[in-house]
Amino acid sequence: MNHRMTQSGIPLEPFYTAAHVVGEAVDTGEVPGEYPFTRGRLASPRRREAWIHQELSGEGTARRSNEQFRQLIARGARGIDVIGDAPTMSALDPDHPLARHAVGNTGVSLCRLQDFEELYADLPLDELTVSHSLPPGAYAIAALHRVAAQRGFAPSALRGSTILLPAYCEDCSYQIHMPYELRMRLALDSIEFAAREMPRFHAFLEDTYYISDGGLDAVEEMALGFVEIREIVRRLVARGVDIDSFAPRIAILVNCRMDFFEEIAKIRATRRIFARMMREEFGARDPRSWSCAITAHTSGLSLTLAQPVNNVARCALQGLALALAGVQAVEISCFDEAYRTPSHDAHMVSLRTQQIVQLEAGADRVADPLGGSYYVESLTDEMESRILAMVEKIESMGDLGELCDGGWFRELFQNAMTRRARAIEDKSEIQVGVNAFQLADEEDTLLRAASESKLEPCRERIDEIRLFKDRRDRGRVGEHFARLREAAAAPANLLPAIGDALEAELTQGEISGALRLGVGAPYDPLGMMEPPL
């Protein structure tokens, strides 16, 4: 790390005094739990229960993943976060020709309602926070809603979140091959549906983690996040949805890299920007609409294949930064992150790290323990102004959909990736074990075997899904397929039709294909499969 500037390029003084702090948090005596919430969402330690400890999980079939969840809960996890395998994350079914080597080995394979039933089996859905890293979000919401109803849980008791990713997913990691307007429509419909049906559920989860973990800096991460939040809010308001009906359940899923103080300042600045934006610009009246929940994943990109034991130290520091910043949920990436989705052993280390940060180090005993630090306050102010300047710049360039389709963000992501690769190569960014203090391959043995075990693809799942598709009621499938196609071209909320289709045994891949056809896009974006008729 460059000693004279932060990772995002903010120049640093040798030390900080009151003269460097221009923002209100210090001058006005802002306290935690009050507008503009720089210092945290809640003030009282009694109400401010510790963050939700969760770990990204899911591998193989839904049944196997359910086992994994139950083990994590038995060891103290207080929420689960489901990650899909590559086909699931691409909205393709396991029997897609391009899925053949990718089923279940980087996450759980999900495509039918039955899979979600097995995924959530025996979990206390009215007590547990169930987060879903499953774009485009609408399928997980529809499925969770149906499964909860089957099992007698009131939808209003469901807690958790889904990622939506309408703006940037096609250009960064999670391409689902849907046109911008369809992606945005699914996001808006999901939020509106959940606000009505599942009011405690965070359907509006702005995921800035995945866009930033390709190499964007902390300013770019939050600027893109706010651009997307603002567009979604404007669109919902334009639909006539009351802002106070959904804004209290907006959450932001941020990244946490290794620049300790900058990441803390970023989270503090994010809360302040959000509060001002919601109250002053969008006119939200409910104070709960002004304070967003922050959830965080520690950066996978900061973890290394070389000397995997170093990742344990990195994760502990990132966990501490998040505790000091004051967040509502944390997921600590695992020491094997550079190689695979977490193993059982790696999960345990990350979960125990969270527990040690909270219960032994006592990092959350008071709210905003760094509040009033000249350095942290100055950095918070600087992050705020830089994020806002970039939001203004992007919005001045025109319509978000056109910018997305025109490749502006794609280029930003590409440049960030290249910039980061160069920073590692020219050592302006240090990664211990990678470009400093390296060990020869034969000496680098600590935790290596545990970090580099592989998961085989779940090939039997491909046959299972083929058989499942053959045995369905074809008439019923065809009817729902046609209905979805029509729904995609009509204005009504898509979530009920998606839920009905899942119940009629359509799969995510088929639902995605029907929606694509409804808006004039090809059924299979990769041109390898035919519609199920």
Added chain:
Amino acid sequence: MSERPLRILLSILGLDQHEAGAFAVARLLRDAGMEVIYLGRFGTPERIVDAALEEGVDVIGLSCHSWEYLYYLDELFELLAARGLDLPVVVGGSVLSGDDKREIEAKGVAATFGPGAGAEEIVARIRDLTATRGAA
């Protein structure tokens, strides 16, 4: 020896969606004066071999952030042999461990680049590979 710049095909196999490494490598190869035919994500052995023939490339480069490449490599080598194409295949990626490198080099991969491989190393290895072949 011709003055034509080296032509490298770059692709990512299967449903591996992570493109970061491939972008960075594409740029560094172009900066070194090579021509990059960027096939991008969702590559299959068939698409790669078709493009390699059509574009007359000197090297096939694969970027990987999942393990799908392990299974596709056999298909790729079979297809190259069936079409009579004798091209060096190089693999780079964030998930290449020491064991993985040894395994795929034994299968016939000409060079491997793990995370942390530098630009100079990558460019030099590719030049070496093509020079040796040119001389042979």
